[in-house]
Amino acid sequence: MDSLANPVPLLRDLIRIDTTNPPGNEVACVRYLTERLAHRDDLDVTVLGPSADRANLIVRFPGRGVAPPLLLHGHSDVVPVTGQDWRHPPFEARLVDGEVWGRGSVDMKGGIAMMLSSLARLHEAGQRPAGDVVLAVVADEEHGSIAGARWLTREHPELFTGIRYAVGEEGGAGIELGGRRFHPIVVAEKRACWLRATLTGPGGHASRQAPAHTAMGRLGHLLTALSGVRLPRHREPAAERMLTELAGHLPEPLAGRLLAVRDDANDAPPAGLPEDQSLQIDSLLRNTVSPTVVRAGDKINVVPGEVTVDLDGRILPGDHSREEFLGELRALIGPDVPLELLVEGFPVDQSRIAEPEFGGFYETLADITRKADPDAAPLPMMSPASTDAGFFAQLGIRCYGWLPLKVPAGSPYRTLLHRADERIPVEALEFGTQCMTALLRDHR
Incomplete structure (x- = not known):
C-alpha cells in the first residue's frame, strides 16, 4: 500500500469512494481512512455522527506542545454528477497528463489528501507538529452540514476544546489577475x-x-x-x-x-x-x-x-x-x-472577533506562500461561498480558508468546482502538501 505521505494515490482512493450527497454515505470514506491510520498507536481516533451512514472522523495527532492545538477540517461528501458530460468517468480517478480527474479532486478530497499527507510526512521524518493537530473529516458540507460540522459543534463541542485556529477549504487555489498570481487566504465568507x-x-x-x-x-x-x-x-x-x-x-x-x-x-x-x-x-x-x-x-x-x-x-x-x-x-x-x-449558516468574519483578522497566524500563512511561490502575492479574501468554518467559528476558533495550489497560468481549476471534468494537477497537490507541512511544523 502506498505511503500516506504521497497525496496522489491517497486522493485517487478517496475519489473512488462515491460519497455523492445526497445520500452521502460518508461512512465508507471514514472506514477507509480509519484503516489507513490503524498502524499509528499514538492517535486519538473518534468516529461519530447522527446516523450510522453519516459518519464524521475526528483524529488528534500529538504535537510538540509549543503551539496551541490547530484544527484542520475538510468534508468527505461531494456534489452529484447527474446531467454532466465528463471526458473521463468521475469516480475512476484517472491520472491523465499529470492531472488527477474525478469528482472531489478539488472540492475537497484533494484538500483532505494534502492534510493527511502533510501529517504523514512529519511522522515519517520523526517529527511532530508544533501543537496537537485535530483533523476533522466531516459529512454533509454540500447539503447544509446538518449531519456534519453543524451536528458536531452542537453535540460534541468538547472535541475542539483549546483549539485557537482552524484551516479549511476555499482559499489557496491560485488566482491570475492582470498578469499577476495571487494565493488567497480566506478571512471572511458569506x-x-x-x-x-x-x-x-x-x-x-x-x-x-x-x-x-x-x-x-x-x-x-x-x-x-x-x-x-x-x-x-x-x-x-x-x-x-x-x-x-x-x-x-x-x-x-x-x-x-x-x-x-x-x-x-x-x-x-x-x-x-x-x-x-x-x-x-x-x-x-x-x-x-x-x-x-x-x-x-x-x-x-x-x-x-x-x-x-x-x-x-x-x-x-x-x-x-x-x-x-x-x-x-x-x-x-x-x-x-x-x-x-x-x-x-453562521457568519464568519475575523474582523468582528477579538483576534485581529491579520494577526500572527494570518502572517504565518502569508509568509509560507511567499516563500513557496515568490512570484505570487498572498491575498486576504472574502469568499462569496460558505464552508463549515462558520460552525467552528461559533466555538471561538479563528477560521481561515487556506489550501495552497500552484496552478498554471490561465488554468480552469477554480472554475471546475461542482462542474464536469473536475481535476487537479499532481504538481499542485505536491505544492499544497509542502506548504501544509511547513505550517504544521512551524506555526505558533
Missing part, C-alpha cells in the same frame, strides 16, 4: 440562506387554455424577477481590504478600476475584467440569490397546481441579517410568495 418558494395556481387538463395565474405562469414571473439581478450594495471591511491589496499589486488602469469598485457611488461592476472575475468581485459587495432547482408536474398533459423553486441565497458576513436579506428579496418578488427557510 453564509448560506437557502429558501424554497412555493407557487400555486389552478391546475387541470393541459389540453385546455390555461389562465395566466397558473403556478407555471407565476414561475415565469419569479424567474424573470431574479434573472441577472443585483441586490443593494453594502460596504464590508473584508471586501474593501481585499480590493485595496489587489489594486496595490496591479498596474494601471486595472488598479484604478478595482479601487473605483470599492468607492464607486454608481455601484457599477468592475470593468475591464473577464466576466467570471468581475461577477465574483461584484458578489462580495452585496447579498446574492440564485434560483437553482424547480419542481413541478411529472405528466405532460397535466397543468401542475403547485411549483416549488429552491433559492440559493448568500448573506454578507458580520451584522447582516436574514431579515435584511429577505427584505431585499421581497422587494423583487413581492410579499405574497411563501418562502420556507431550508438552511442558514
Whole structure:
C-alpha cells in the first residue's frame, strides 16, 4: 500500500469512494481512512455522527506542545454528477497528463489528501507538529452540514476544546489577475440562506387554455424577477481590504478600476475584467440569490397546481441579517410568495472577533506562500461561498480558508468546482502538501 505521505494515490482512493450527497454515505470514506491510520498507536481516533451512514472522523495527532492545538477540517461528501458530460468517468480517478480527474479532486478530497499527507510526512521524518493537530473529516458540507460540522459543534463541542485556529477549504487555489498570481487566504465568507418558494395556481387538463395565474405562469414571473439581478450594495471591511491589496499589486488602469469598485457611488461592476472575475468581485459587495432547482408536474398533459423553486441565497458576513436579506428579496418578488427557510449558516468574519483578522497566524500563512511561490502575492479574501468554518467559528476558533495550489497560468481549476471534468494537477497537490507541512511544523 502506498505511503500516506504521497497525496496522489491517497486522493485517487478517496475519489473512488462515491460519497455523492445526497445520500452521502460518508461512512465508507471514514472506514477507509480509519484503516489507513490503524498502524499509528499514538492517535486519538473518534468516529461519530447522527446516523450510522453519516459518519464524521475526528483524529488528534500529538504535537510538540509549543503551539496551541490547530484544527484542520475538510468534508468527505461531494456534489452529484447527474446531467454532466465528463471526458473521463468521475469516480475512476484517472491520472491523465499529470492531472488527477474525478469528482472531489478539488472540492475537497484533494484538500483532505494534502492534510493527511502533510501529517504523514512529519511522522515519517520523526517529527511532530508544533501543537496537537485535530483533523476533522466531516459529512454533509454540500447539503447544509446538518449531519456534519453543524451536528458536531452542537453535540460534541468538547472535541475542539483549546483549539485557537482552524484551516479549511476555499482559499489557496491560485488566482491570475492582470498578469499577476495571487494565493488567497480566506478571512471572511458569506453564509448560506437557502429558501424554497412555493407557487400555486389552478391546475387541470393541459389540453385546455390555461389562465395566466397558473403556478407555471407565476414561475415565469419569479424567474424573470431574479434573472441577472443585483441586490443593494453594502460596504464590508473584508471586501474593501481585499480590493485595496489587489489594486496595490496591479498596474494601471486595472488598479484604478478595482479601487473605483470599492468607492464607486454608481455601484457599477468592475470593468475591464473577464466576466467570471468581475461577477465574483461584484458578489462580495452585496447579498446574492440564485434560483437553482424547480419542481413541478411529472405528466405532460397535466397543468401542475403547485411549483416549488429552491433559492440559493448568500448573506454578507458580520451584522447582516436574514431579515435584511429577505427584505431585499421581497422587494423583487413581492410579499405574497411563501418562502420556507431550508438552511442558514453562521457568519464568519475575523474582523468582528477579538483576534485581529491579520494577526500572527494570518502572517504565518502569508509568509509560507511567499516563500513557496515568490512570484505570487498572498491575498486576504472574502469568499462569496460558505464552508463549515462558520460552525467552528461559533466555538471561538479563528477560521481561515487556506489550501495552497500552484496552478498554471490561465488554468480552469477554480472554475471546475461542482462542474464536469473536475481535476487537479499532481504538481499542485505536491505544492499544497509542502506548504501544509511547513505550517504544521512551524506555526505558533
